Amino acid sequence: MIRVVPDSNVILSGFTGEFVSTSTPGELIRRWQRGDFQLIVSHHILNEVNRAFTSSYYQDRFTLPRITGAMRLLRAEAELTPITVSVGGVASHPEDDLVLAAAVSAKVDYLFTGDATLKKLDRYQGVTIVTPREFLTRLEEKQTIEET
Numbered sequence: 001m002i003r004v005v006p007d008s009n010v011i012l013s014g015f016t017g018e019f020v021s022t023s024t025p026g027e028l029i030r031r032w033q034r035g036d037f038q039l040i041v042s043h044h045i046l047n048e049v050n051r052a053f054t055s056s057y058y059q060d061r062f063t064l065p066r067i068t069g070a071m072r073l074l075r076a077e078a079e080l081t082p083i084t085v086s087v088g089g090v091a092s093h094p095e096d097d098l099v100l101a102a103a104v105s106a107k108v109d110y111l112f113t114g115d116a117t118l119k120k121l122d123r124y125q126g127v128t129i130v131t132p133r134e135f136l137t138r139l140e141e142k143q144t145i146e147e148t
Contacts, residue, residue: 002038004135006028006113007118008048011029012049015070017029025132028132038079040078040080041078044095045099083101083102085105092115110128112134113132
């Protein structure tokens with residue numbers, strides 16, 4: 001099973017686009033729910049998502065039951081990893097260092113992010129860093145190979 005850490009912005013975009021057929025982050029949420037890959041999060045990532053959901057942007061677009069349902073789904077179905085590896089000064093923001101630390105700590109295959117600075121790393125301590133679109137393409141290629 002492919003193991004992935006997403007940054008919080010991709011998770012938020014995924015829930016925003018969950019019901020939009022052309023949304024790449026939305027498609028990733030749907031594929032995660034189908035079991036195409038294992039989503040790994042840390043307390044830091046969950047807290048960032050939860051904090052964003054309290055902003056007026058999401059409060060204006062999502063109902064309280066939808067926000068509660070999204071957080072419940074993440075807590076129940078995503079694997080929670082402790083951060084056991086320290087990462088500092090690698091990303092442009094300390095918050096992104098914590099996302100990278102979660103990916104390395106969990107020994108995931110991929111970290112998917114929309115952050116250009118993180119993406120420039122390409123790989124970090126065994127973790128491949130890709131955009132959501134790149135990860136979706138890799139999933140589709142893997143599915144095609146498995147079907148043949």
